[in-house]
Amino acid sequence: MKNIKNFISYPFNSKLFFDLYQKLLNKSSNGFILSFHDLSPQTFKSHIECLLPAKPIPLDELIKRQISEKSNKNCFSITFDDGVEETVRNSWDVCLKHNWPVTFFLPVNYLNGENLPFQKIQLLEYYLKDKEYTVPKDLKKNKSLMNKKRIIEQLKKIIYYESSFNIKENINYFLKFLPQKSELKNYKYLMPRAISWDEVKKISKNDLSSFQSHGVSHTACSGLTTDELKNEMISSKDIIQKHTGKKVNGFCYPYGSPNSINQASIDIASKFFDYSTTLIKGRLTNKSILHYLPRIDLYEENKASLVKMKVAIS
Numbered sequence: 001m002k003n004i005k006n007f008i009s010y011p012f013n014s015k016l017f018f019d020l021y022q023k024l025l026n027k028s029s030n031g032f033i034l035s036f037h038d039l040s041p042q043t044f045k046s047h048i049e050c051l052l053p054a055k056p057i058p059l060d061e062l063i064k065r066q067i068s069e070k071s072n073k074n075c076f077s078i079t080f081d082d083g084v085e086e087t088v089r090n091s092w093d094v095c096l097k098h099n100w101p102v103t104f105f106l107p108v109n110y111l112n113g114e115n116l117p118f119q120k121i122q123l124l125e126y127y128l129k130d131k132e133y134t135v136p137k138d139l140k141k142n143k144s145l146m147n148k149k150r151i152i153e154q155l156k157k158i159i160y161y162e163s164s165f166n167i168k169e170n171i172n173y174f175l176k177f178l179p180q181k182s183e184l185k186n187y188k189y190l191m192p193r194a195i196s197w198d199e200v201k202k203i204s205k206n207d208l209s210s211f212q213s214h215g216v217s218h219t220a221c222s223g224l225t226t227d228e229l230k231n232e233m234i235s236s237k238d239i240i241q242k243h244t245g246k247k248v249n250g251f252c253y254p255y256g257s258p259n260s261i262n263q264a265s266i267d268i269a270s271k272f273f274d275y276s277t278t279l280i281k282g283r284l285t286n287k288s289i290l291h292y293l294p295r296i297d298l299y300e301e302n303k304a305s306l307v308k309m310k311v312a313i314s
Helices: 002-013 015-027 041-049 059-068 085-098 117-127 148-158 164-175 197-204 226-244 263-272 304-313
Strands: 032-036 075-081 102-106 132-134 145-147 209-213 250-252 275-277
Touching: 032 041, 041 085, 041 304, 059 075, 059 209, 059 250, 075 085, 085 102, 085 197, 102 250, 117 148, 117 164, 145 148, 148 164, 197 209, 197 226, 209 226, 226 263, 263 275
Parallel strands: 032 075, 075 102, 102 209, 209 250, 250 275
Antiparallel strands: 132 145
């Protein structure tokens, strides 16, 4: 077992494998889209620089190349989801300094003061007391009582397919068991502020930036009705355009997994946007669907060798 563990860890610490990933990267002919959420500016910078000689280009340009079947070898685009204030500010400073184009996908209700569902679940995971609770009918699963661990598991599961109303009802039910906000020491860390509309307007004046739609409520599209889908897409598009004065032509599916995206959401997105992105790993190919585009997700804990590997094998 020890030998197996050593072999698994070997690639991430070996110059041999590091060079191998670099060769794979150089031979890859298709462009790709990177997806980031919350990470330090130092890590973000190192992730982009380790992918050289590939270079970041505007997402709109990458999409145009995709449509026209023009070569996008050694080209990729940078995207950030959710609009967390500190993340947008820090990543924008890095992009501005290095002349890297970047797209930010914004869930408009978050910018209007409503924290995101998964942030509220993080708060519950941190502060909800470890005991059994009487649970709402949507979470019961034939059980009237459920412990904290199971509750958090269920909440993390339903946000990928349930309606906005059901998610809000279930999360709010458990939030009432928490102490007052003033008593929660890590509240600001677990429930970070969104970037302000004023800052969005300021940043958007620079053409290196692009602000696109991540919906209104950050609800999984598969959990929405046809009318709700249209409202999420049209309203978010109109609101962002109003604040930036620029065209919003891209949509990022909240959560981005296959069970969060149904055919109805793809069909409706295609009526209001030029492209839509997922969190399904992969590169752009001649078989890529414009409203089901893959992205490669990278995180704070990913070392340069793992970043290279993720991109090389996608």
